[in-house]
Amino acid sequence: MPASTQSETTSLHLILAWGFVGIPLVWGVFQTAMNALKLFH
Amino acid sequence: MSSTAMRGGVSPPGLLSRERIIAGPGFSRWMVPPAALCVHLCIGQAYAFSVFNLPMTKLIGITQSAPGDWKLTDLGWIFSIAIVFLGLSAAVMGRWVEEGGPRKAMIAAGFCWGGGFLLSAVGVYLHALWVVYLGYGVLGGIGLGIGYISPVSTLIKWFPDRPGMATGMAIMGFGGGAFIASPLSVWLMRQFSTPTHIGVAETFIILGVVYFCFMMVGAAIVRLPAPGWAPAGYVAPAQPKKLITTRNVFVYQALRTPQFWLIWWVLCLNVTAGIGVLGQASAMSQEMFPGRITPVAAAGFVGLMSLFNMGGRFFWASVSDFIGRKSTYFVFFVLGFVLYASVPYIAAAGSVGLFVLAFCVIISMYGGGFSTVPAYLKDMFGIRYVGAIHGWLLTAWSAAGVFGPVLVNYIRQYNVTHGIPKAQAYNNTMFIMAGLLVVGLICNLFIRAVHERHHMADEAGPLGATAD
Numbered sequence: 296m297p298a299s300t301q302s303e304t305t306s307l308h309l310i311l312a313w314g315f316v317g318i319p320l321v322w323g324v325f326q327t328a329m330n331a332l333k334l335f336h
Numbered sequence: 337m338s339s340t341a342m343r344g345g346v347s348p349p350g351l352l353s354r355e356r357i358i359a360g361p362g363f364s365r366w367m368v369p370p371a372a373l374c375v376h377l378c379i380g381q382a383y384a385f386s387v388f389n390l391p392m393t394k395l396i397g398i399t400q401s402a403p404g405d406w407k408l409t410d411l412g413w414i415f416s417i418a419i420v421f422l423g424l425s426a427a428v429m430g431r432w433v434e435e436g437g438p439r440k441a442m443i444a445a446g447f448c449w450g451g452g453f454l455l456s457a458v459g460v461y462l463h464a465l466w467v468v469y470l471g472y473g474v475l476g477g478i479g480l481g482i483g484y485i486s487p488v489s490t491l492i493k494w495f496p497d498r499p500g501m502a503t504g505m506a507i508m509g510f511g512g513g514a515f516i517a518s519p520l521s522v523w524l525m526r527q528f529s530t531p532t533h534i535g536v537a538e539t540f541i542i543l544g545v546v547y548f549c550f551m552m553v554g555a556a557i558v559r560l561p562a563p564g565w566a567p568a569g570y571v572a573p574a575q576p577k578k579l580i581t582t583r584n585v586f587v588y589q590a591l592r593t594p595q596f597w598l599i600w601w602v603l604c605l606n607v608t609a610g611i612g613v614l615g616q617a618s619a620m621s622q623e624m625f626p627g628r629i630t631p632v633a634a635a636g637f638v639g640l641m642s643l644f645n646m647g648g649r650f651f652w653a654s655v656s657d658f659i660g661r662k663s664t665y666f667v668f669f670v671l672g673f674v675l676y677a678s679v680p681y682i683a684a685a686g687s688v689g690l691f692v693l694a695f696c697v698i699i700s701m702y703g704g705g706f707s708t709v710p711a712y713l714k715d716m717f718g719i720r721y722v723g724a725i726h727g728w729l730l731t732a733w734s735a736a737g738v739f740g741p742v743l744v745n746y747i748r749q750y751n752v753t754h755g756i757p758k759a760q761a762y763n764n765t766m767f768i769m770a771g772l773l774v775v776g777l778i779c780n781l782f783i784r785a786v787h788e789r790h791h792m793a794d795e796a797g798p799l800g801a802t803a804d
Contacts, residue, residue: 302360302362302363303360303362303363304362304363304364304366304367308364308367309364309366309367312367312370312371312557313366313370315370315374315553316370316373316374316377316509317370319377319516320373320377320509320512320515320516322516323512323513323514323515323516323517323518323519324512324515324643324646326515326518326519327515327518327639327642327643328639328643330635330636330639331636331637331639331640331643332636333632333633333635333636333639334629334633334634334636334637334639334640334692335636
């Protein structure tokens with residue numbers, strides 16, 4: 296019998312989860328994009 | 337193993353067991369991609385390991401290499417060992433990952449990956465390179481392998497309507513991990529460096545702890561769908577497509593099918609064509625356009641290619657949900673062939689813009705090859721052992737990781753020593769890459785549905801929590 300997790304996902308859960316991975320990723324992409332711009336200077 | 341039957345009664349399932357992470361009715365499947373990204377963003381650091389190479393050649397001399405300092409050629413082995421152990425551990429541990437569930441696998445990956453950094457810090461502190469090989473190369477490599485495959489089948493189960501997009505999101509994170517790790521590592525080394533010390537060991541410690549914590553968050557939030565669960569409004573096609581099976585193939589049985597080995601070659605050749613130029617992009621662009629692409633612009637070119645590598649992972653895997661996996665690889669090989677064969681002419685015409693565009697598309701397809709392949713395997717072999725089968729397939733990456741750079745470097749060197757100008761030294765390489773893609777195209781064209789004699793006879797079992 297599976298012991299299923301009963302907690303319901305709220306919008307806050309989704310925002311926190313996506314923010315947790317999204318913020319560092321966007322920061323990294325921004326840094327790389329700035330570096331990539333040197334190609335066009 | 338997961339539900340431990342004890343004397344006198346049945347105990348609740350362990351914290352790490354599959355049963356413990358079956359989602360309830362109110363759980364949103366959109367929580368699972370961030371869980372997968374928590375792991376893939378961390379292990380994607382591997383692509384940025386080269387930022388440590390130069391500082392690690394000056395640990396004794398500080399401002400320049402001194403006698404007793406490590407050589408760049410010796411340091412290059414750290415990454416190579418890690419990639420070899422990625423392939424080996426993904427292959428060997430794949431079945432354990434599949435049967436133990438994603439939480440157990442993510443935690444194991446976190447311990448190996450974080451532990452690999454800590455052990456490497458000890459190696460740097462003691463100035464013992466073999467400890468770094470053991471730490472980042474072996475232990476970290478095992479973390480890479482387990483971490484890479486840990487969320488794949490879980491995502492496919494949660495997104496039966498868009499398996500390519502789902503795995504594309506996670507594998508995009510692997511490409512994006514380097515974007516975070518590279519500037520972060522440089523910044524950390526600057527903080528811990530003094531005029532008499534280079535802060536590599538301290539940076540390894542910080543990264544090991546941070547990555548471990550990040551991966552534990554992923555392990556905490558990951559969930560499996562309940563048996564029989566399907567997304568709202570999703571109806572499995574009544575008439576399955578010819579190349580999409582509704583049955584399952586056992587992992588070791590899959591290895592006996594021609595389809596597995598054809599897909600192995602498809603991945604290996606697609607990766608070989610991309611990985612060779614990815615590693616040489618800076619030098620190659622400067623040599624093909626002497627005086628026009630400066631070292632600074634070449635660094636920008638490498639950055640731009642990395643962005644396309646990451647974006648391609650999401651884009652192409654998502655596209656494959658609409659046009660099919662076989663058609664997606666058909667596009668990779670045909671378009672890749674045309675672009676590789678065009679590069680020498682583009683270079684001769686002196687068009688930097690077209691050169692950059694061609695390689696950005698090529699590298700997007702290199703990334704797309706990685707992210708589309710889990711869904712290809714799911715189509716051919718079913719969901720049940722797709723993670724384990726994917727683990728075995730990653731040995732193709734290990735092979736390509738050795739073969740690709742060697743091919744590009746040696747052919748260039750051969751041409752240069754035989755008097756061919758540097759600007760044209762890559763022309764043969766481009767044609768050879770185009771030829772490899774033709775072989776990949778042929779392998780892909782030979783792929784047919786797996787014969788039903790390979791299907792599992794008994795579909796019931798401990799892994800019955802699938803969406804099919």
